[in-house]
Amino acid sequence: MLQNSARTSPKPGKQLKKAFFGRSVHEVAPDLIGxxxxxxxVGGIIVEVEAYxxxxxxxxxxxxxxxxxxxxxxxPGFTYVYRSYGIHWCVxxxxxxxxxxxxxxxxxxxxxxxxxxxxxxxxxPDERSLCSxxxxxxxxxxxxxxxxxxxxxxxxxxxxARTAKPDVVTGLRIGITKAVDLPWRYGLRDSKxxxxxxx
DNA sequence: CTGGTGATCAACT
DNA sequence: GTTGATCACCAGC
Numbered sequence: 169m170l171q172n173s174a175r176t177s178p179k180p181g182k183q184l185k186k187a188f189f190g191r192s193v194h195e196v197a198p199d200l201i202g203x204x205x206x207x208x209x210v211g212g213i214i215v216e217v218e219a220y221x222x223x224x225x226x227x228x229x230x231x232x233x234x235x236x237x238x239x240x241x242x243x244p245g246f247t248y249v250y251r252s253y254g255i256h257w258c259v260x261x262x263x264x265x266x267x268x269x270x271x272x273x274x275x276x277x278x279x280x281x282x283x284x285x286x287x288x289x290x291x292x293p294d295e296r297s298l299c300s301x302x303x304x305x306x307x308x309x310x311x312x313x314x315x316x317x318x319x320x321x322x323x324x325x326x327x328x329a330r331t332a333k334p335d336v337v338t339g340l341r342i343g344i345t346k347a348v349d350l351p352w353r354y355g356l357r358d359s360k361x362x363x364x365x366x367x
Numbered sequence: 368c369t370g371g372t373g374a375t376c377a378a379c380t
Numbered sequence: 381g382t383t384g385a386t387c388a389c390c391a392g393c
Contacts, residue, residue, distance in 0.1 A: 255387075372388100
């Protein structure tokens with residue numbers, strides 16, 4: 169049996185509704201660990217996320233609305249997809265309430281659904297590397313700017329609640345240079361599918 | 368294992 | 381002109 173694996177809860181729970189996201193980003197983020205995230209039936213179990221809020225300078229919404237981040241200022245329960253370093257895509261879930269401009273960055277999945285399709289999109293890397301980073305998982309799931317602003321409770325997206333409470337650890341967010349001291353990274357303890365281990 | 372670097376674009380100074 | 385919520389690849393331990 170797989171140790172350190174979210175597959176100890178193999179069956180996805182009920183589909184998450186918009187109300188799930190209409191709470192503090194610091195409640196939603198840890199609650200997403202163990203949920204199943206699919207796009208067109210392809211994806212896996214969320215094992216790593218980060219919370220961002222417009223009151224702290226690491227957030228894209230910190231300086232107010234722009235064409236890129238406008239979805240963050242809208243109602244919760246929608247995707248915010250942006251281009252990262254000119255090359256990759258990253259996907260967030262908008263939380264709290266309209267104007268709060270808070271979101272959870274999805275950073276890593278444990279692949280469970282459509283693994284052959286993800287391998288083709290990613291150029292056949294090992295399963296451990298399919299979704300172990302924010303840019304990797306969007307490539308594996310086929311997420312692009314075309315998926316910005318989509319509702320999280322309707323096709324092509326599907327989100328299923330976890331059925332058991334996982335062992336969630338926290339740490340410092342990765343790849344930022346502002347507000348580096350905030351421990352708003354959340355992960356499944358000892359998962360092999362993290363973008364990087366927790367300290 | 369670690370560290371350096373290029374790719375390439377929206378937002379910012 | 382510079383900076384980033386990144387990744388793959390390569391060199392050198």
